[in-house]
Amino acid sequence: MRNLKKTLFCIAFFFAFIYANAQQYDTLYNKTIISLTKMGLPAQTIISKINTSITSFDVSINALMDLQSNGVNGEVINVMIKRNDNANTKAVINVNSKNPNEMHRPGIYYFDQNDKENPLKRVDATVTSTSKSGGFGVALAQAYTNGIANDNLVSAISGSNSHLQVKETNLTFYFYFENNANPNTDSWFFAQATSPNEFICVKLKEKRNRREMEVGSANAYGSTSGIPDKKKMPFEYEQVAEGIYKVSFKNPLKDGEYCFLYASATPTRYSNNKVFDFGILKKDND
DSSP: OHHHHHHHHHHHHHHHHHHHHHTTTTEEOHHHHHHHHHTTOOHHHHHHHHHTSEEOOOOSHHHHHHHHHTTOOHHHHHHHHHHHHHHHHHHHHHHTOOOTTSOOSSEEEEEOTTOSSOOEEEOOEEEEEEEEEOOHHHHHHHHHTTTOSOEEEEEEEESSSOSOEESOSSOEEEEEOOOOSSOOGGGSHHHHOOSGGGEEEEEOEEOSSEEEEEEEEEETTEEEESOOGGGBOOEEEEEEETTEEEEEESSOOOSEEEEEEEGGGOOBTTBOOEEEEEEEOOOOOO
């Protein structure tokens, strides 16, 4: 009877554990595998979970020794190594190509036609670090309007400028999507989405040490969420190969700060999210 209770507890804990991880896109780490092993799950069950999840494994010598000392099955360790090797091999092959019409690591790349040596520049992801609403001025306006005045909800990105700064205003980007049911943590957006149509581009409001975007508004009578249409930069795209899309804007962009974000994961007041930011430098006046 005691063994039955222990087994039922392990099963219940396992599904609770899996559900909690599902909220983070089922990302498995070394510590996750160690925890599942110590719960007494069969090696084949753990391998099945690895094959149906996003993984971010450390397979260095020290990490392998740690896995072994914690009782992780050898077959499980082999699957972890193979999963990591496949991801690394794919990245090395794709990074070396200068041809935008060949598959690269999943992500967004700015195409600089003037740079013959490195024409494709990866747009790094950054996290919206804070979300806040209006300050004293908005509170005062709401007091005088009996709560009718809107309080804008704002999501902020740390830093006054993005890492990628470009000079031209007629920009071209390439989106590379991964046809992989088991993506790693860096490429999740580009495995879930199937085209740039699932992304939006937003003009950011520049502050002294941050950039902001409006993600909703609220007053005493209700609230709305989402990026206002007036802040979205319309773009066009065409598929040039399987999983590869060329993106250009309908109108030249003005100087300033911008970001791409996955429309199904728009930041809100109560959550943070990754965005892919870039900036356009001001032209020097001759």
